[in-house]
Amino acid sequence: xxDFKTATGLLLPGLWPEGNVTLKGSSALFIPPSSFxxxxxxxxxxxxxxxxxxxxxxxxADLLHRAAGLxxxxxxxxxxxxxxxxxxxxxAKVVLDGRVAQLPTIRxxxxxxxxxxxxxxxxxxxxxxxxxxxxxxxxEIFAPANVxxxxxxxxxxxxxxxxxxxxxx
Numbered sequence: 001x002x003d004f005k006t007a008t009g010l011l012l013p014g015l016w017p018e019g020n021v022t023l024k025g026s027s028a029l030f031i032p033p034s035s036f037x038x039x040x041x042x043x044x045x046x047x048x049x050x051x052x053x054x055x056x057x058x059x060x061a062d063l064l065h066r067a068a069g070l071x072x073x074x075x076x077x078x079x080x081x082x083x084x085x086x087x088x089x090x091x092a093k094v095v096l097d098g099r100v101a102q103l104p105t106i107r108x109x110x111x112x113x114x115x116x117x118x119x120x121x122x123x124x125x126x127x128x129x130x131x132x133x134x135x136x137x138x139x140e141i142f143a144p145a146n147v148x149x150x151x152x153x154x155x156x157x158x159x160x161x162x163x164x165x166x167x168x169x
Contacts, residue, residue, distance in 0.1 A: 007032055009048045012129060014060040014152040029126050029156070031117060036124040039085050039108055039117075047110075048081035060151035067112070067148060083108040083115065092116055092127055095158040103127075112148075127156040 007027030016028075031047050038045035049064060086107040094103050104119035105127065116128040131148040 010126060012049070012060075012064075012152045013154050015049075015058075015064070031124045031126060033121050033124060035083075036106075036117065036121055039083060039106065040088060043085045045083050045108075046081045047083045047108075049112075060148075064112075064148065064152065081110075083110045086114070088119075090116065090119075094127065094156060097159070097161055097163070113153075125156065125159075129154055 007030065009026055010031060011026040011028050013029070031045075035045040035047045086109050088106050090105045090107050091102045092105045094101055096103065105116045106119050108115045108117065113129060113131040115126055118125045118127060130153050
């Protein structure tokens with residue numbers, strides 16, 4: 001379960017532990033509203049992946065940690081947590097409360113890949129992630145992008161709101 005009061009880090013579904021667990025600092029599929037505002041205002045923000053935890057283990061977590069360790073910008077600067085705004089005006093087709101809707105989104109990128117986020121400051125849900133790590137070259141052997149895509153890519157195709165659930169009752 002996400003910890004929205006103290007959340008700072010995105011926890012991709014491929015890293016979620018089994019069972020009903022709350023991980024301190026995890027925002028699950030959401031980015032902090034402050035990071036969303038910063039992306040729009042300055043064109044970049046720090047959005048860390050959830051840090052290693054004894055509860056976040058397995059092949060996907062190991063590969064993500066390895067890929068982050070291998071990542072280097074050409075000039076040696078940069079952070080694996082830095083996102084850059086790619087597009088402030090985009091949209092995505094989602095089934096919302098049982099009806100097809102075109103929702104406004106923003107797109108950002110990082111060393112890890114591409115992110116699509118609902119353009120809603122109070123509800124910045126990351127609706128899609130496509131890993132395309134900037135590791136490359138011979139280092140690709142140790143953290144292959146195609147394997148990261150298989151384990152960590154996702155797209156939200158349907159959203160059921162509390163209002164929509166009440167309408168169905």
